[in-house]
Amino acid sequence: MQAAKKVGKQTIKFTQPPCIISTHTVVGPKEGRGPLGKFFDYTIPDNLWGEQSFEKCEQKMLQEALEQALQKANLSPQQVDYLLAGDLLNQIICANYTARNLGIPFLGLYGACSTMAEALILGAMLIDGGYANYVLGGASSHYDTAERQYRYPTEQGVQRPPTAQWTVTGAGGFLLAHPSLAPAGPGLKVTFATLGRVIDMAIADVNNMGAAMAPAAVDTIIQHFKDTGRSPVDYQLIITGDLGSLGKTLCLNMLEKAGYDVEKIYTDCGVLIYDPSQDTHCGGSGCGCSAVVMAAYVFRRMQEGAYRRVLFAGTGALMSPTSVWQGETIPGIAHAVAIEFF
């Protein structure tokens, strides 16, 4: 026996697809100067944005993204059933303090850089399952908070190896609604979700997370095709978030080896967000990376007609500094979600 709304082994099919009715993004100055700068809703003037610490700045960014996403839909926090959010900081403090300030019933998530995908999928399940009309979701990261927690304080000026990615300073918020409450006409809909397993290919270098996460992305994307009977030709865009340039190449090679020709439609959020001249080495990473690239750029391009169907595979590296110091390798995860405009 198979659960009613599952197709194949790991995939959910939403027969009444929940709608993404609004989004909002707030990014740091470096991201604002990058190739997607004009798509973001707001660029903060510096990495503190008037706050006394980088952590407080990140929390303010996440709160602003969620409040503005609500405002764009003309809703108050009281009208939202649940808030699903997370970030990279220990004990997900940005999400917790934002939940305190908004007062919405809150479910805290930790999926590292896959958090935006996890929130989108769980939010869609809660609406489609009959538990909610509106779900607010969000994720954030901040270069200076992540570097000092995971590696070195940025003030120290440690040289970064060529495989490193640059943690995005950014927060993305989205509002999901039951289809009966969405504005009339075509819109962004969540149609399938493939939940990922944790895959660990024994990479132990915290400066090479793209390589650590790529196998998980491949595992989930292939499972999505198997479960749904779809193939690359069914999508105009397949986007991982965020493997960076090295991880993207690995992912592409592994997918091609497995017989999936995705070269022309595949890219990665971490590759899109910075220009090579911005000296980020392998590109962007962090919960905020796929959150802002999807919410600001990909969804906008879908609304403009560039893509009808997108497969977004949010990827996360699930180690901690403690686990790495204790000799553990880096486990990766990827959750895929099909978003369609109709």
Next chain:
Amino acid sequence: MQAAKKVGKQTIKFTQPPCIISTHTVVGPKEGRGPLGKFFDYTIPDNLWGEQSFEKCEQKMLQEALEQALQKANLSPQQVDYLLAGDLLNQIICANYTARNLGIPFLGLYGACSTMAEALILGAMLIDGGYANYVLGGASSHYDTAERQYRYPTEQGVQRPPTAQWTVTGAGGFLLAHPSLAPAGPGLKVTFATLGRVIDMAIADVNNMGAAMAPAAVDTIIQHFKDTGRSPVDYQLIITGDLGSLGKTLCLNMLEKAGYDVEKIYTDCGVLIYDPSQDTHCGGSGCGCSAVVMAAYVFRRMQEGAYRRVLFAGTGALMSPTSVWQGETIPGIAHAVAIEFF
């Protein structure tokens, strides 16, 4: 318009209640010597259990709890739709590495000590919503890992203030099943869930978390009564997890002030798990506390006929050392879940 399965503002009603078909608990030596010792499935011989670090010990405990919960139900990991789990450690590493070793599609949660309740509620929603037949859930904590992460390494021998609670060394796992797949006859069923808001009464003392969390417990319990039309007489037991003795008294006083007479039926997981002679000051805390007290003791007592209906309010303190150092107060959350035996 109200979402189909919601009653009142924050509560979900499961009309086809998902069943808790098996549980397993693994605890530390101190917990094994406590008043609930005989209820726990396995007591480890020392706080390392043959591992090289306390963190690796905690991960092994969580994995053992989940694997044994599966084994008791004669299921393999491949038959389980999702694993929902979390712990107190930065980036929830115990849950992540356990998910890697089990290979079940994984959704990582962070709700501090409310994680067990969060997993139970989300698991029930995923089954009742038609997305899963079986969901495995779990949570863990460990005295030595939590103390060195949140306060001081235990080797340092810092004196604990009288308001402090003792982080439970323990891991609890549970397996939820669709009612059509549960064994015939009466069983443990999840009937209602009330999701909590984050409440912060401006307590900033990390050694007084019971006081920080009690207002959130009160807020959620009262909301549960309002949403469902139930009152304390509908329950044989209301149990918070885990406010400790000081927080329990505060919670009781606040509920009585609000007109709810719960004195005879109310207790707290953190109060039950240790004997006052064990010198834990205010009692137990940590994700593992409510996980093992509920899974080993309360569920067993329900099966023995002591309680037909239990309201479990899992509480969590959502700060981090960083947020406290930066002058933030401690936000609390509580999620309530009604469990009935029929």
